[in-house]
Amino acid sequence: MKSDNRLYIAAFLALLLVAIFLKSFVVVNAGERGVVMRFGQVQERVLGEGLHPIVPLITSVQKLSVRVQKQQIPGEAASKDLQDVFTDVALNWHIIPDRANTVFQQIGNESEIVQRILNPAVEEVLKAVMARYTAEEIITKRGEVKAGVDESLTTRLANYRIDVDDISLVNVHFSQRFSEAVEAKQIAEQDAKKAEFIALKAQKEAEAEVNRAKGQAEAQRLLRENLTAEILQKQAIEKWNGEFPTVLGGNGALPFINVEPGKTILKK
Numbered sequence: 001m002k003s004d005n006r007l008y009i010a011a012f013l014a015l016l017l018v019a020i021f022l023k024s025f026v027v028v029n030a031g032e033r034g035v036v037m038r039f040g041q042v043q044e045r046v047l048g049e050g051l052h053p054i055v056p057l058i059t060s061v062q063k064l065s066v067r068v069q070k071q072q073i074p075g076e077a078a079s080k081d082l083q084d085v086f087t088d089v090a091l092n093w094h095i096i097p098d099r100a101n102t103v104f105q106q107i108g109n110e111s112e113i114v115q116r117i118l119n120p121a122v123e124e125v126l127k128a129v130m131a132r133y134t135a136e137e138i139i140t141k142r143g144e145v146k147a148g149v150d151e152s153l154t155t156r157l158a159n160y161r162i163d164v165d166d167i168s169l170v171n172v173h174f175s176q177r178f179s180e181a182v183e184a185k186q187i188a189e190q191d192a193k194k195a196e197f198i199a200l201k202a203q204k205e206a207e208a209e210v211n212r213a214k215g216q217a218e219a220q221r222l223l224r225e226n227l228t229a230e231i232l233q234k235q236a237i238e239k240w241n242g243e244f245p246t247v248l249g250g251n252g253a254l255p256f257i258n259v260e261p262g263k264t265i266l267k268k
Contacts, residue, residue, distance in 0.1 A: 026052050031067040033100040042105040066097040068165050073122045077130035085130050087172040089122045092165040099161035117160050125152045
């Protein structure tokens with residue numbers, strides 16, 4: 001019986017030693033950093049990827065991801081001309097690896113970073129940037145608006161040791177009333193352009209008709225000024241069908257040919 005108790009005690013001690021041995025090491029996976037805490041106090045040392053020895057019961061390690069993470073945050077703001085603007089901000093961000101201890105100490109883990117830092121920052125920056133532009137400019141200068149949000153958000157999050165990798169403004173839209181007003185304006189502009197085109201076409205056609213009439217009048221004037229007997233005779237010859245005209249005499253029809261002006265040759 002005593003030997004059995006000794007066996008149990010030995011097994012327990014062996015398991016305890018194995019547990020202590022395993023607790024003496026921590027593995028930091030790829031894309032992570034380990035925040036070292038001694039009796040709950042955050043230390044300056046940040047553990048990189050790999051196997052690290054620690055002192056059990058005294059030292060603990062909190063792991064944080066330093067990979068690029070994507071967060072899509074809905075936002076609402078007002079434009080310079082007081083139109084409601086709705087958009088989703090797709091934010092790519094990551095914790096600065098060698099400042100992971102400070103981030104954890106001041107903010108917390110990844111979910112707390114999103115709730116306490118990213119969401120309020122995006123909302124505030126979006127409102128500040130959108131207020132610089134009219135609703136029309138937000139559409140026509142979308143790249144400039146995005147750059148403004150990117151720059152402001154990068155500066156703001158740098159104070160929290162968070163880097164912004166990229167942002168995108170997704171599904172930018174306005175209130176239903178404003179959208180209807182924009183559509184009505186576009187239709188009115190299209191109708192105005194169509195009416196302008198029709199008026200211009202009518203004007204060009206009228207000008208062409210006037211120019212044709214002037215050309216015909218000028219041609220007739222030149223024809224009258226240059227018309228001579230020789231030209232008339234030439235035109236008559238060009239139109240002659242090859243048959244001689246006839247006149248009636250006492251004994252029948254007599255053909256005649258007008259050879260020269262003022263002379264007629266009669267032929268029986």
